[in-house]
Amino acid sequence: MNLPKVGSSSSSKGSGAINIFWIVLFGVFVVVGGVLIGQLAPSMMPVAGSTQAVQVDQLFQVMLVIGGIIFLLVEGLLVLTVILWRQRKGDESDGPPIHGHRTLELVWTIVPAITVLMLTLYAYTVWNNTRAVMPNEQQVGALGQRFAWTFTYDAGLDDLPPSVDVSTLPDAEMQAKLTGGERVEFQSPQLHTWVGQQVNVLMHTDDVNHAFWIPGMRIKQDLLAGLVTNIRFNPIVPGVYRIVCAELCGGGHGDMAGKVTDNGDLVGAWLIVHANEEDYLNEFYYPEIMSILYPPTDPVELGREVIQDYPCSGCHTLHDLGWTGVTGPALDGIGARTQRVAATGSADMADYIHNSIRNPSAYVVPGYNNVMLQFNPNEGQPNYMPDSDLEAIVAYLLTQTQ
Numbered sequence: 001m002n003l004p005k006v007g008s009s010s011s012s013k014g015s016g017a018i019n020i021f022w023i024v025l026f027g028v029f030v031v032v033g034g035v036l037i038g039q040l041a042p043s044m045m046p047v048a049g050s051t052q053a054v055q056v057d058q059l060f061q062v063m064l065v066i067g068g069i070i071f072l073l074v075e076g077l078l079v080l081t082v083i084l085w086r087q088r089k090g091d092e093s094d095g096p097p098i099h100g101h102r103t104l105e106l107v108w109t110i111v112p113a114i115t116v117l118m119l120t121l122y123a124y125t126v127w128n129n130t131r132a133v134m135p136n137e138q139q140v141g142a143l144g145q146r147f148a149w150t151f152t153y154d155a156g157l158d159d160l161p162p163s164v165d166v167s168t169l170p171d172a173e174m175q176a177k178l179t180g181g182e183r184v185e186f187q188s189p190q191l192h193t194w195v196g197q198q199v200n201v202l203m204h205t206d207d208v209n210h211a212f213w214i215p216g217m218r219i220k221q222d223l224l225a226g227l228v229t230n231i232r233f234n235p236i237v238p239g240v241y242r243i244v245c246a247e248l249c250g251g252g253h254g255d256m257a258g259k260v261t262d263n264g265d266l267v268g269a270w271l272i273v274h275a276n277e278e279d280y281l282n283e284f285y286y287p288e289i290m291s292i293l294y295p296p297t298d299p300v301e302l303g304r305e306v307i308q309d310y311p312c313s314g315c316h317t318l319h320d321l322g323w324t325g326v327t328g329p330a331l332d333g334i335g336a337r338t339q340r341v342a343a344t345g346s347a348d349m350a351d352y353i354h355n356s357i358r359n360p361s362a363y364v365v366p367g368y369n370n371v372m373l374q375f376n377p378n379e380g381q382p383n384y385m386p387d388s389d390l391e392a393i394v395a396y397l398l399t400q401t402q
């Protein structure tokens with residue numbers, strides 16, 4: 001490299017000290033420094049919980065090394081220039097007029113171009129690998145709604161717990177469905193899977209756009225109104241990972257994420273990665289199936305169970321279930337809010353709660369906005385809630401008097 005000799009005054013001795021040794025030393029400093037900066041990458045990221053996370057983190061580390069090298073090169077040259085080629089006392093001269101330097105210009109065009117091209121190819125490969133289809137994927141539905149996530153699982157005859165005798169099911173309709181080879185669905189606010197199982201999340205929204213984000217898995221995918229989008233991940237570390245909405249979707253957007261209550265319970269959207277398939281079946285899948293095959297006969301108990309399949313938690317506070325939403329009035333004490341009966345001309349409290357779920361716009365609680373979802377009685381309608389679920393939910397909410 002030819003360093004232009006700056007100034008003509010005899011005092012510009014400093015530049016004489018620049019020789020190949022110092023240039024090599026500076027180069028070593030820049031490269032070693034960049035690699036060291038890259039070592040910070042793991043400390044900037046949460047646990048890498050999936051094969052996708054491992055690849056994304058490697059890409060991030062490579063980019064951090066390159067970024068570190070560029071940073072030290074540019075800032076290092078800046079500092080060195082200020083020190084070595086500063087204006088000396090009594091030097092009033094201008095710098096030399098330099099016009100063009102073809103080699104230098106080629107170098108600073110070609111080197112960044114190749115670097116960016118390589119990074120593009122590398123990033124594209126990671127993108128492709130992390131979305132690859134795998135055999136025997138677990139398909140889970142994810143519904144994003146203001147302001148909660150609902151995950152849908154299904155089960156056929158082959159998936160039932162071995163102890164279940166289908167001929168004894170209390171619900172004849174469900175019995176016919178299962179023996180006819182159809183699958184039955186159930187919902188959970190949590191996404192469950194196990195180590196080594198590739199998951200394909202098929203997501204849709206009933207209202208505005210949301211974004212499904214699990215930082216621990218390094219996956220994020222938008223939900224686009226009117227479309228079904230999907231994202232895949234392959235968990236490798238058992239544990240509990242927070243699910244977050246990453247698209248500002250309204251006033252309760254912040255409630256569209258997993259929360260931990262004061263006593264350590266998980267509420268809202270969490271990913272639970274069980275250690276193995278057996279744990280997944282015994283701790284989650286089978287108990288959930290049993291609760292739809294043999295629902296509690298006590299309506300209050302049933303209501304307490306089924307209300308958790310609906311996205312109420314994102315908008316309402318209810319201590320019995322650990323909910324903390326603030327978009328609507330707290331459901332704590334709803335059973336005792338008898339002043340609503342007169343205000344709305346309802347027959348009684350049960351009638352009032354019934355109407356506030358079937359037709360929330362008919363009466364808007366003072367101080368709140370008319371944003372509550374309307375839960376409809378017919379399959380195929382948006383926010384479907386069968387009458388049987390509604391009656392149970394009303395029975396349960398009537399018991400919430402404090």
Ligand code: HEC
Nearest residue numbers: 146310311312315327328329356360363364365368372373
């Ligand atoms: C998008 C946010 C949102 C969701 C989701 C939501 N609500 Fe509401 N809810 C509200 C708001 C806001 C109000 C107050 C305005 C109104 O009366 O419509 C309300 C009012 C109510 C009331 C009347 C409260 C009172 O003090 O009179 C009940 C009961 C209720 N909701 C139950 C539910 C149930 C049960 C679910 C789930 C099945 C649910 N809500 C889902 C926002 C929501």
Ligand SMILES: [Cu+2]
Nearest residue numbers: 210245249256
């Ligand atoms: Cu959202």
